[in-house]
Amino acid sequence: MSAVGGSFKDPSGRVYRFGDGAGGRRVVRGLTTPAAASVEKLLEEPFFRRLLAGGNVVETHFLCAEEPIAAAVKDMGWASAVEHKSVDFLTWPYEWPFSMLKDAALLQLHLLGTSVRSGWVLKDATPFNIQWMGTRPVFIDIPSFVPREDGEYWQGYRQFCSMFLIPLMLTAHLGIPYQPLLRSRLEGIPPEEAVRYFYGLRRFKKGVPSHVWFPAKVEGWMRRRGGATRPSDSGRKQPETALLALLDGLARLVKGLSYRPSMSDWPRYSDTHSYGEGDFERKMTFVENHTSTRRPRLLWDLGANTGTFSRIAARHSELVVAVDGDHEAVDVLYREARKGGEQNIIPLLMDLANPSPGQGWAGRERAPFVGRQSPDMALCLALIHHLRVSANVPVSLVTEWLRSLDAMVIVEFVGRDDEMFAKLAESKRDDFADYTSENFLSEVERRFTVEDRLELKAGKREMLLLTPKNAP
Known part of the structure; x- marks a missing residue:
């Protein structure tokens, strides 16, 4: 039994591996009591069952408390244990070519839009939550699905821009490879850093004014005032129609991004x-x-x-x-x-x-x-x-x-x-x-x-x- 290195950041659970390959590897997640209740409800939702059937999210089920693996997870202090289908081979976003990151971004937006229409939301928007079954992207962070409160602001917007949209725009608009940047900054490329690339007439390229320049200016203004580096989302309201319109616009923007190939042989x-x-x-x-x-x-x-x-x-x-x-x-x-x-x-x-x-x-x-x-x-x-x-x-x-x-x-x-x-x-x-x-x-x-x-x-x-x- 070994804990997965990147799963410690979410206090609602932790992922463990049992076995060492050759068909024997199992992936189990320990959950807190509130997280277990949320996941149990999620697994019964029709929208989630459709996502499962479409291969968009990793197969997941609760383990019986009597099962030895579940008992081992509970001994680690968790209330419940769910098992996920094991991913073939873990990869990271800084190893993906442009089209892979683009397809992962579109999957993230599709999952979020589908969730919002059913009263749920994804609390995170990081490509590390997506892995690959061959050339098919699959979302693996099931506890990231949580019920959405009425008018709740999408807190993952900035993260989506930093880790999906801005890297794609750097390559599509400027020909700058995003992979070294994501490798050196695991939290992505924030707007206030990205704005330095989009100077002069570059600032008017598609998507840049709304998703790079405006957020960077707001955060700069907040910093000069001596407050937080960016505005708090806690008191902001975002009606469902407004959020869905934003997601639709982001999806159209991402679909329209492409890059100019080099002259490689x-x-x-x-x-x-x-x-x-x-x-x-x-x-x-x-x-x-x-x-x-x-x-x-x-x-x-x-x-x-x-x-x-x-x-x-x-x-x-x-x-x-x-x-x-x-x-x-x-x-x-x-x-x-x-x-x-x-x-x-x-x-x-x-x-x-x-x-x-x-x-x-x-x-x-x-x-x-x-x-x-x-x-x-x-x-x-x-x-x-x-x-x-x-x-x-x-x-x-x-x-x-x-x-x-x-x-x-x-x-x-x-x-x-x-x-x-x-x-x-x-x-x-x-x-x-x-x-x-x-x-x-x-x-x-x-x-x-x-x-x-x-x-x-x-x-x-x-x-x-x-x-x-x-x-x-």
Whole structure:
């Protein structure tokens, strides 16, 4: 039994994990007496049942008091225990490409609008309350649904702007990636900070006057008067019609936001890769054969591009987490996978030379990428030369990191005589002396057993199937 790091902020409950994966993990939330009464009422509401049926909220049920897990939660001081369906793999908003954050924002607004029409409200508006079942966003913070008092002001408006709307507008209007900003500020980008980006004529871009400039001016005025940094919501009234009109306007604004893609080659990977047709087919067959034989529960595709090999692996895996550092490539993968109904691929945007660390309180509030759930298999195709040349990571450290995953690995080594290596290295002073096929194989064989290998491009590249040595 372990407490989930980010669940401590709401005093009405705490989330715990039981088991350690492989189908045995269970997610249980302890609740106070008032919160349990509210959730019990919520589960009977027709609007909530519709949301459940539509897959918009996580499946939830109360546990019998006699069940050992419920007893363990009650021993922690909670009045009741509910169980949620376990999320496949936890992700954080600063790992999502534009279209994922946009769809999460639209889900948040849909849930809130549906709740308000039935006399309820969501007390929070943070994307950390949304996780992904493949490419489908799912709301997981069930106690955030509370009965709405007549005329109650939406207290989550500022949070929605800071954590959803402003990040999306920064990318859509200005081309500024929001991911580093959300990673450095877990509470989002408040209006008084965002206003510094929207100066001059930028302040008139769609949505900025109402949701950035006006709130920032009000908060600045309050601060100069020596009062609170922002007006209190406690005495403010907001009729249902006014709130629904606001939500409708926000939804239209979010739907209208888009971004200008960069000139990256990776979104056109299937057309621009450097393989001949025969070699590319052999590479795909190598991945197909070994993933179909092992059928991993969780597979990481490290350097996934637009997901050509993620899709092959997904045919034989319960879940594929597809990671790449190119925003447009990951966004293309998400949009195409969602459109195609592919529900066992989660695309993530991440620089693998600087993966998401543990963040927040005690470094445990938001778990690091490598500390959430270990893969059973990893694809590392044409990635090592990027890590060595672009990020200056020695070959020994790359293979050491791959071994730390304690997983079977399919790796592709790009030789020094390959044109893609030459293209990366042409402007570098370093001669990358450790980057040779001989040294790479030596480092690999210290840590792995080579189970299979395949030469590509007349020996310029090689595919290897690796099993970690001393694996339990």
